[in-house]
Amino acid sequence: MFATSLTVNDLLFLLEGAWVTLQLTAWSILLGTLAGLLFGLLRALLPRATLPLAWVLDVFRSVPLLIQFVLFNSLKSIAGLNISAFTVGCIVLGIYAAAYFTEIVRGGVLAVPLSTRRASRSLGLSYLQDLRFIVLPIATRVAFPGWLNLVLGVMKDTALVMWIGIVELLRASQTIVTRIQEPLLVLCIAGLIYYVMSLVVARLGARLETRWQEND
Amino acid sequence: MFDYSFQWRPALRALPDMLAGAWVTFETAALSMIFGVLIALVLTVMRQARNPLLRGVGNGWVSIARNTPSLFQIYILYFGLGSLGLHVSSWLALLAGITFNNAGYLAENFRGGLKAVPGTQMRAARSLGMSASQAYRMIIVPQLLRIVFYPLTNQMVWAVLMTSLGVVVGLNNDLTGVTQEYNVKTFRTFEYFALAAALYYLIAKLIVGLARLLSWRLFRY
Numbered sequence: 001m002f003a004t005s006l007t008v009n010d011l012l013f014l015l016e017g018a019w020v021t022l023q024l025t026a027w028s029i030l031l032g033t034l035a036g037l038l039f040g041l042l043r044a045l046l047p048r049a050t051l052p053l054a055w056v057l058d059v060f061r062s063v064p065l066l067i068q069f070v071l072f073n074s075l076k077s078i079a080g081l082n083i084s085a086f087t088v089g090c091i092v093l094g095i096y097a098a099a100y101f102t103e104i105v106r107g108g109v110l111a112v113p114l115s116t117r118r119a120s121r122s123l124g125l126s127y128l129q130d131l132r133f134i135v136l137p138i139a140t141r142v143a144f145p146g147w148l149n150l151v152l153g154v155m156k157d158t159a160l161v162m163w164i165g166i167v168e169l170l171r172a173s174q175t176i177v178t179r180i181q182e183p184l185l186v187l188c189i190a191g192l193i194y195y196v197m198s199l200v201v202a203r204l205g206a207r208l209e210t211r212w213q214e215n216d
Numbered sequence: 217m218f219d220y221s222f223q224w225r226p227a228l229r230a231l232p233d234m235l236a237g238a239w240v241t242f243e244t245a246a247l248s249m250i251f252g253v254l255i256a257l258v259l260t261v262m263r264q265a266r267n268p269l270l271r272g273v274g275n276g277w278v279s280i281a282r283n284t285p286s287l288f289q290i291y292i293l294y295f296g297l298g299s300l301g302l303h304v305s306s307w308l309a310l311l312a313g314i315t316f317n318n319a320g321y322l323a324e325n326f327r328g329g330l331k332a333v334p335g336t337q338m339r340a341a342r343s344l345g346m347s348a349s350q351a352y353r354m355i356i357v358p359q360l361l362r363i364v365f366y367p368l369t370n371q372m373v374w375a376v377l378m379t380s381l382g383v384v385v386g387l388n389n390d391l392t393g394v395t396q397e398y399n400v401k402t403f404r405t406f407e408y409f410a411l412a413a414a415l416y417y418l419i420a421k422l423i424v425g426l427a428r429l430l431s432w433r434l435f436r437y
Contacts, residue, residue: 059417062373062377062416062417062420062421063377063413063416063417063420064377064378064380064381064392064416065377066380066381066383066384066392067380067392067395067409067412067413067416068413070405070409071405071406071409071410071413073405074405074406074409075406078220078406080219152283156283156284156285156286157285158285159285159287159288160285160287160381162384163384170285170287170288170291174291177295181299182299183291183292183295183296183298183299184292184295184296184299184300187288187291187292187295187296188292190288191280191284191288191292194283194284194285194288195279195280195283195284198283198284199283
């Protein structure tokens, strides 16, 4: 029906690239979630004192990710650090994710009604107990869809690390296209892999959400 | 620790070229937003149509635009159309890719915004004798635009940031393309790209500021 030079080895190469994508996503989401949680809590609980932090994080949201990668890579060379390009990618994506996650966490914590927090304090819970048992569970449920969107967004932005030399899914598909000169077919397969990864993450998230809302 | 001497003078001397590139960036993002809004309105209507083919195309477009990277969409338009014999320029592929992406995200925003407009508005408009198109044009869409205005601003900032991907398909007259040309000629990566980052930050702040002025003027009561 239609002849193609794509072999099973090429498909395996694409899947290896997809594995690099998933690893990059996992590490940067880990970094971004932890940092974003800390910054978001600070931003929500001490709004005026952390205003400079908001300005700094705003810079990371207003500069294109490609330029952030190039800048950090060249800064790494200038400073003489000996870290791999993969680490550079993880750090940049992690800071990018933290910048967005700060706003999400801040929105989640501010969504807890003030009367609820005052009620818990008047029942004798300390400030930290109130945070841990009342605010964080409610804030987590409010912030979860935003976090899931961020995970999917970071997974799609890992495509840009090809500019600093990491071979992930899109770069792997480019390598195959250079050899067999069938861009549409290979890019469609790569797009399908992205779509399936996206769908799996979104479905898992939806199941977690319904499990949390069982008692609502 | 740094045995590298920063040389900012060449970077600052390249500022006029980079400002010209910034103007091309802004034009591209604005064009893609205008086309994206028009296509997103059509997609929103298509997704609520009764015809399953229209619904499928609308849902498919939004699904693909939101679940695949924007760089991938630009690649498919640049290399894919080229393999079919239709040789488009880098700028056109970038514009088409960003518009495709914008239309998908904006269609989702419009869908959410439509849900936020009370259903009673449509019923009241129809019961006052307006046709469906009159009701949409005079009652629903103004309320919708008010609700989706901030998401629209966000999407415009994203469109400006996405134009930086043009350099990957060979565009050399937007801000990142000009910066990359200077970088390749002089290898002063950090200086040129730091200046480009500052320019992008200023453009993003400018857009948010203009949007705030516009919203103060438009949504005045």
